[in-house]
Amino acid sequence: MASAVKDSRPGYGQLLRTPGAWTFLLPGFLARQPFAMLTISIVLLVEHTTGSYGTAGTVSATTGVAMALFAPQGGKLADRFGQRAVLVPGVLVHVAGIAALITLALSHAPLWALLAVAVPTGASTPQVGPMVRARWAARLGGSPLLPTAAAFESVTDEFTFVVGPVLATALCTGVHPAAGLIAEAVLTLAGGLLFAAQRSSQPPVTGGHQAGAPRVSALSVSGVRVLIVAFLGIGVVFGGMQVTLTAFTQDIGRPGINGVLYGIFAAGNMLAGVACGALAWKTGPRRRLLVAYGLLALATVPLWAVTAVPLLAANGLVVGLCIAPALITGYTLVESLVPAGARTEAFTWLTGAVALGQAAAATSAGRLADAYAPSSGFLVPLAGTALALAVLLALRSRLLPRGTSQVVTPSGASSGGADGDAAERGVGHRTAATVD
Numbered sequence: 331m332a333s334a335v336k337d338s339r340p341g342y343g344q345l346l347r348t349p350g351a352w353t354f355l356l357p358g359f360l361a362r363q364p365f366a367m368l369t370i371s372i373v374l375l376v377e378h379t380t381g382s383y384g385t386a387g388t389v390s391a392t393t394g395v396a397m398a399l400f401a402p403q404g405g406k407l408a409d410r411f412g413q414r415a416v417l418v419p420g421v422l423v424h425v426a427g428i429a430a431l432i433t434l435a436l437s438h439a440p441l442w443a444l445l446a447v448a449v450p451t452g453a454s455t456p457q458v459g460p461m462v463r464a465r466w467a468a469r470l471g472g473s474p475l476l477p478t479a480a481a482f483e484s485v486t487d488e489f490t491f492v493v494g495p496v497l498a499t500a501l502c503t504g505v506h507p508a509a510g511l512i513a514e515a516v517l518t519l520a521g522g523l524l525f526a527a528q529r530s531s532q533p534p535v536t537g538g539h540q541a542g543a544p545r546v547s548a549l550s551v552s553g554v555r556v557l558i559v560a561f562l563g564i565g566v567v568f569g570g571m572q573v574t575l576t577a578f579t580q581d582i583g584r585p586g587i588n589g590v591l592y593g594i595f596a597a598g599n600m601l602a603g604v605a606c607g608a609l610a611w612k613t614g615p616r617r618r619l620l621v622a623y624g625l626l627a628l629a630t631v632p633l634w635a636v637t638a639v640p641l642l643a644a645n646g647l648v649v650g651l652c653i654a655p656a657l658i659t660g661y662t663l664v665e666s667l668v669p670a671g672a673r674t675e676a677f678t679w680l681t682g683a684v685a686l687g688q689a690a691a692a693t694s695a696g697r698l699a700d701a702y703a704p705s706s707g708f709l710v711p712l713a714g715t716a717l718a719l720a721v722l723l724a725l726r727s728r729l730l731p732r733g734t735s736q737v738v739t740p741s742g743a744s745s746g747g748a749d750g751d752a753a754e755r756g757v758g759h760r761t762a763a764t765v766d
Contacts, residue, residue, distance in 0.1 A: 345478045354465050354531040359486060361458040361521030364514040366494025368455065369394060369688060370572050370592075371510030372431070373696075374502040376444065379435045383577050387696025389444045394569070394689025396452030398682035402549070404457055405678030409671055412535045413461050414526045420454045421522035427451030428515040432508045452685075456522045459487055460677030461532075467665060467673050468533035477615075480662045484654050485603035495572070495596070499589030533674065548676035552728040553667040557660050558683040559721045560623065564653060565687020566714025567630065570695045571595055571646065572688075574707030577699035578642070587639065594643045598650025599657075606658045615659040616729045622655035623722055627715040633708035649711075666731035687714060 345351070369390045376386035408416045430447045466479040501509035548554050572592060579588040629649045636642045660680060668676040691714060695707030 341478060342482060345475050345482060348469060348475070350469065350531050351466075354462060354525065354528045357521060357525040357528060358458055358462040359490075359521075360517065361456060361525045362462075362487070363490050363494055363521065364518045365455065365459065366490040366596075367498040367510055367514045367517075369569070369692060370495045370576070371498045371502060371514055372448075373573060373576060373692070374499065375432070375435050375507045375511060377576075378502075378507040379438055382700065383573065383696040384693075384700040385441060385696075387573050387692040387694075388441070389448050390573075391569075391689035391693040392445050392448040393452035393455075394565075394685045394692065396449045397455045398686030398689065400453035401455070401457050401460075401678040401682035401685065402675055405460055405675035406547070406672075408461065408464075408678075409533075409674045410535070413464075413532045413674070414529060417456055417458075417461070417522055417526040420456050421518055421526070423450060423454035424456065425515045425519050427454060428511050428518075432511050436508060455685075456518060457678050457681055458522065458525055459483065460674055460681050461525070462486075463661060463677045464533050464674040465531050469531070476665055477658075477662050481603055481606045481658050483661065484606070484658045485600055487603075487657075489600050493593075495592045496589035499586075499592075503585055548668050548672040548679055551667050551672075551676070552725075553663065553730075554676050554679060556722065556725045556728045557663065557667075558679055560619070560656065560660055560718050561680045561683035562687040562690075563623075563715045563718025564626075564656060565684035565689075566691040566718075567626070567649065567653065567687075567711040568684065569688035569691030570707055570710035570714070571649070573692045573695040574699060574704065574710070575646075577696075577704035577707060581704040582639075584639075591639070591643055591646060595646035595650040598647040599653045600650075602651045602654035603658060606655050615662045616726060619656055619659040619663070619729070620722060620726060622652060622659065623715070623719050626652035626656060627712070627719045630708070630712040630715055633711065634705050636708075637705065663729055667729070690714075 346355075372390040372393060373383075373386045376389045377383055380386065404416050404420065427447055427450045431444065431451055434443050434447055463480070463483055466483070467476065470476050470479060497513065498510035501513055575591050575595075576585075576588050579585050579591065626649065629645070629652050633642075633645055633649070636645055661677070664673060664676045664680070691710045695710045698706040698709065
């Protein structure tokens with residue numbers, strides 16, 4: 331019965347005892363730290379050298395757009411040729427791009443030169459998070475540990491967003507404006523190469539498709555396209571919060587608390603992620619995604635009107651608490667929507683969508699902060715999440731697991747429409763007959 335499956339659901343302890351897991355978890359943790367440092371470090375350096383949040387947001391956004399456009403192609407190549415073959419050259423190009431960007435910014439180069447270097451820098455950003463998720467999926471198969479792994483990865487991501495912005499801000503404001511990017515490059519080089527060296531845990535290379543099966547692109551799956559919109563909205567929250575908090579703290583003469591405020595926001599995300607992985611959910615991931623996203627949109631409403639630092643910290647914490655459930659369920663749904671040979675690509679599409687949303691929000695929030703009050707940039711997360719929620723509600727039927735058409739209830743009635751929770755609860759443990 332379903333209750334037996336849920337009551338026996340394994341937790342973090344069993345997940346971390348998975349054979350071979352630590353061989354990619356530790357280097358993967360080190361290699362993904364720079365991801366949370368990149369955009370805020372660019373914003374702080376370029377704003378220091380140009381005096382404009384709009385310009386800083388534009389350079390940061392260009393990096394994010396390039397990352398979003400090229401990351402899925404890197405994921406597709408990783409599925410086809412292996413993660414190491416993509417990661418090693420990408421790390422080297424990225425470090426070279428960071429060095430060039432620092433040099434140009436400090437020499438007060440024109441905007442077009444900064445943008446020209448921002449493109450390869452963003453395009454080569456190592457997508458270690460999706461690669462770790464693909465390794466979990468390959469190692470766990472259809473195990474009920476998969477949702478726990480998704481939650482664990484979300485917690486790991488959010489921990490990096492607690493540490494990364496605080497570290498980058500402290501380095502840029504306390505050491506040198508370029509120190510954040512220098513640290514990002516060093517961590518990328520060391521962590522990326524160490525992660526790439528772990529060959530035994532990388533997913534099998536299938537040449538882009540399984541034997542006897544046609545090659546499938548993750549983007550051809552309609553559910554993935556819906557999730558991309560959802561993750562765009564989440565990226566808008568990240569980007570809008572980063573730039574607007576920077577402008578707000580500068581405006582009140584307390585730039586040092588920028589990293590603290592963003593860290594509180596990310597800490598809420600991390601705490602919610604821990605809880606999501608520890609709970610045995612009675613509802614399917616699709617419904618959880620819709621509920622979490624609705625709460626996220628509501629939580630962004632009062633941000634633009636808050637002027638007191640304690641209230642802003644509290645509001646940011648609530649926003650963070652609403653993000654993790656949406657991220658976790660989105661990544662969990664990939665396992666049921668996408669064939670195994672295209673999952674790294676699918677994960678990179680979602681990560682790229684976050685980066686693209688972050689980039690768009692950084693530009694928009696920066697322009698609003700320059701033209702109006704600094705807190706006006708908080709309108710960007712509100713608009714982004716509201717639009718994404720509307721798309722999710724309209725296209726929620728696309729998020730049912732592959733092959734789901736009808737679900738037979740205990741009374742003998744069939745349902746495959748608006749709810750579909752019985753089918754959804756089979757995600758991660760399809761071998762169990764789950765009927766509620």
